Amino acid sequence: MKKHxxxxxPSILPEFTIKKTAEAVLDFAGTGLSVMEVSHRDKEFMAVMAQANALVKELLEVPSGYEVLFLGGGASMQFCMVPYNFLNKKAAYLNTGTWASKALKEAKFFGEVVEVASSKDENFCYIPKNYEIPSDADYFHxxxxxxxxxxxxRTDLDVNVPLIADMSSDIFSRPVDVSKYALIYGGAQKNLAPAGVAFVIVKEDALGKVDRPIPTMLNYRTHMENESMFNTPPVLPIFSALQTLIWLKEQGGVKEMEKRNIRKADILYSEIERNKLFKTTVKNVEDRSLMNICFVMNEEYKELENEFKNFAIANGMVGIKGHRSVGGFRASTYNALPEESVKxxxxxMQEFERKY
Structure with missing residues (x-):
């Protein structure tokens, strides 16, 4: 049975990425060695790093004055690195969920943090609007x-202070106007590569504004000056990331990904709205994610939740159980997920509905 x-x-990756990574685990670039055992400073891996860097810039149309980094520690390390490098006196954060809350918490170690708005009052089921960003904030996250x-x-905000974004789970899913951001970061394990590496796109002249000394490993300039090679980088995830970037370009780039993602999301959201057993957890259509589609049983069918989960698993669905803080179900429809899986x-869902 095909698994969906x-x-x-960690999530679905393109078959292309998995195949090419598996081949390189056995023999990397004709060296007779595994990609897991070569030196990161050998010319073969240096070429991987350079090509991955160039493809990120090409696919996202990164303007001059920005650098692309591949770092260890995942997005959670960036919760610390961002304020270390950017927060001099005050930072502003928009609190839209668990990861935003964690980023905000870390920033408080470095200075004053203003929570400009939060959707916690309704269990983070909407994106706050009409908030004010302090004009003296060092950045808005x-x-x-x-x-x-x-x-x-799903839009690139126009704000009056430097804008910083955690794009862990929707990077490369749509075009991004990078020029509107001082820094973009994210963990790779949603839409790019296996867990173990984070990507960073940083505007060079946005750095150097804090008074504090920054530890070497936590200073973005360290990694910019050493082309992500100051210490041993996560070699295997970076190699896999390159394969995904190659695949993305071959598929038509981020504009094509956006079209596919909108189509997949429309198919599933339409069924959730139509099917009498289910309802979406995000009421505002404009706030609904194209990457993580959350839904629950309608109240009168709540007792069928576990039965539907088991039914879906028996039909090849993997990973649809909702997070414990939301319950119900979650279908993550990242770039690599084919439309056939959504269908x-x-x-x-329709077969289960017919039963009841």
Whole structure:
């Protein structure tokens, strides 16, 4: 039976990425060695790093004056690195969920943090609007996609202070106007590569504004000056990331990904709205994520939740159980998930509906 991988992360990767990585694990670039055992400073891996860097810039049309970094520690390390490098006196954060809350918490170690708005009052099921950003904030931090609660900011905001975004789970899913951001970061394990590496896109002249000394490893300039090679980088995930970037370009780039993602989301959201057994957890259509589609049983069918989960699993669905803070179900529809998997889930929902 074909498996349909809706896991939120680590998540589905393109078959191309998996195949090429598997080949390189056995023999990397004709060296007779595994990619897991070569030196990161050998010319073969240096070429991987350079090509991955160039493809990120090409796919996202990164303007001059920005650098792309591949770092260890995942997005959670960036919760600390961002304020270390950017927060001099005050920072502003938009609180839209678990990861935004964690980023905000870390920033408080470095200075005053203003929570400009929060959707916690309704269990993070909407994106706050009409908030004010302090004009004296050193930066404004947002989390563009919220994997747990199923909301997403799908536009590039115009703000009056430097904008920083955690794009862990929706990077490369749509075109991004990078020029509007001082820094974009994210963990790779949602839409790019296996867990173990984080990507950073940083505006060079946005750095150097804090008074504090910054530890070497936590200073973005360290990694810029050493082309992500100051210490041993996560070699295998970076190699896999390159394969995904190659695949993305071959598929038509981020504009094509956006078209596919909108189509997949429309198919599933339409079924959730139609099917009498289910309802979405995000009421505002404009706030609904294209990457993580959350839904629950309608109240009168609540007792069928576990039965549907088992039914879906029996029909090849993997990873659709919702996060414990939301309950219900979550279908993560990242770039690599084919439309046929979404249609298979819809078919399972319809078959289950016919039973009841």
């Amino acid at each position: 991988n809706f896991s939120a992360g 947002i989390t563009t996609n919220n994997t747990i609660f199923g909301t997403e900011i 298979a889930l819809v078919a399972a």
